[in-house]
Amino acid sequence: MLKKRVAFTSFIIILAFQLLSVSPGVFHWESSFLKVNKNGSIIYKADEKGNTIPDFSRVGFYGGDKKIPDVSIVKTVSPSGTDNDELIIQAAIDEVAKLPLDKNGFRGAILLKKGTYKIPQSIRISASGIVLRGEGDQPEGTKLIATSKKQVSLITVAGNGNIKEVKGSRVKVTDAYVPTGTFSFTVADTKKFKKGDKIILFRPGTQKWIDDLKMNQIEERPGTKQWQAKEYDLSFERIITKIEGNKISIDNPVVMPMETKYGGAEIYNYSFEGRIKHVGVEHIYFESEYEKDTSENHAWNAVAFSKIEHSWVRNVTAKYFGNSCVTLDGSAKNISVLNSNCYDHKSVITGSRRYSFNNNGQLNLFMNCKATDGRHDYVTGARTCGPNVFYNSTAAKTHADIGPHHRWSTGTLYDNITTDGEINIQDRGNWGSGHGWVGVTQVVWNCTVKRAAVQNPWASGKNYCIGLKGEKYDGRLKGRQDAEWEGQNKDGLQPASLYVAQLKARNAKP
Structure with missing residues (x-):
């Protein structure tokens, strides 16, 4: 009887050890900003204003809906x-x-x-x-x-022409606050629009916005330029997917808040x-x-x-x-x-x-890439409109940082990036001719770095650093606000890739 008990106890210990060793869920943890359901769908946790981490999955060739x-x-x-x-x-x-x-x-x-x-x-x-x-x-x-x-x-691959607004089609977005992550908003009039229309979601630059970002207070040095409102108009290309009354739904999410106090937003039809x-x-x-x-x-x-x-x-x-x-x-x-x-x-x-x-x-989507001996290996520039994704890529022998480089990039996911250098999302101050705040709704997900400075701008939204492995430091300038940091140097983040999970969620069945 004793032998049977010992054998049974040994079996339980071995089974428990095997479960702890191979079970994918034992040491896993989830971000508080979203939850992946058993069927693969995702629930996003909104903040007090309704902002969420946006869906980055609709990028690249036909938004991932068609195979190359x-x-x-x-x-x-x-x-x-x-x-x-x-x-x-x-x-x-x-x-x-x-x-x-x-x-x-x-x-x-x-x-x-x-x-x-x-x-x-x-x-x-x-x-x-x-x-x-x-x-x-x-x-x-x-x-x-x-x-x-x-x-x-x-090799240069280039068309010609530019975006042209369809005259008489511009209407005002009437919501006082359109949160990050949403796919819909209300407008003054939908008569000029239909499902399938290509539209510009236009967000104007305003002086109050620049004042609140403190980008009119960049420390001066030779060549420094304070930000000018007229230079920060942003045009997001979208497609109308549904119209219900005065509510318009679009194919890709809003990637920064649209606020009436900063000029709100407008939409119009365009051609290119x-x-x-x-x-x-x-x-x-x-x-x-x-x-x-x-x-x-x-x-x-x-x-x-x-x-x-x-x-x-x-x-x-x-x-x-x-x-x-x-x-x-x-x-x-x-x-x-x-x-x-x-x-x-x-x-x-x-x-x-x-x-x-x-x-x-x-x-745009950059996936499975490698770089050596570069400076800014995975990078966006001034006034880059998202969403955009850099996924599952590496950088070695780096001479500068990865991330949005300057002057307000919106809606970028850095997902499973591994570098021996830095990922930074910060106020770059008077670097360049006045780089200032590099952007908003920048999401660093499950990345490995030497060190990182990921901060929130003074206005217009948040940045996120989830599951980063590496050192956290103060960045270029002292006294800047931390971004939404979670799970630093903690193994087992699930989903391991936000981009992949969001791509799968589009096909989730109830």
Whole structure:
């Protein structure tokens, strides 16, 4: 009997040990700002004003609703090993640009066969539906070498035109306070709008807002500029998903509070003739020639996107460039940058250089990327409108910080970023010509850093630092407010990825 009891007790101990070892829930903890239900749906906890952490899942190529396609090859190019390679590739692009778009909006892929291609200046894609594809992003794959002595982008993908407001369509948002995270608001009149309309959610810059942010009190040094209200108008691109009376619902959330005391908000219909889409750059190795480690007279970016939407860069590697692997300007929207690398920059180590993956656009996704020897490896610029996401990416041998760089970026998620340097969201004061507050609704989720300063601005919302592993420090300027910090240096945050959980929640079934 005793033997049976001992055996049974041993079995219980072993079973308990196994459960503690393998059970995914034993040491896990959840953020107080949201809860993931068993069916995968998410409940967000609102603050006293109704603000929540927003849904970041509707970013990248078609907001994650469509898979990036493998487009059929219509043209094949082989390397000549001479400066004629640029002309040959450009001629192929121009030829494919004349083909009709298929039912899915593509003209076809141009395959660059393995080998080395010399590019003295720059390659340009300016038509929709073209994919530039190589046969591998290693040196032995498809290798494009930028031989320029100027700070060019090796590949420039750009449409033309600008956002144009549809005359007579502008109406006022009537809510006194539209909270962060919401997908709806009321307007004075909905007669001019319908489901499916592309709209601008316009938030004006006002002097009172700047006064309350104290961005009219930046400590002066040579070149410092106090913020000017007219320079801080923000235009968020959205699509109407539902109209109920005077209530309008949109496809992506509000990512900063819209308050009547700061000018409120308006919406209007817009057009963007000339913006291109369905362009891909993939499976290519890019390299810049250079003279020495501090060289400035060579190629600056591997790939630059402008005036473009619903497109991608994937499985590319850039080496020895002065600035970036991929840079997206303010008119680049719904771009996915996936599985890409930026290594060993060559430039002076100072401002406006080594921005490995640089985003100034909106609704963009950077995922599974790597960077070394950069300064601002995953970064947004001035007045960048969210949501945007940097997910599951690394940075090593860093020379500066990751995060929003200056002058009010809104709605960015830094999710599972690992760096040997810093992630900072702070008041940068008089750095640059007056960088000031870098932004709001910046969410740092389950990241690993050397140290971080994550702070709340004096007005217009909050920032969040959840599950950070690393040191917390005061940042550039003393006396700034802490952001919403939770679970510092605490293992087991669930969900491990906010972006992935939010993506799954869209398909959750009751």
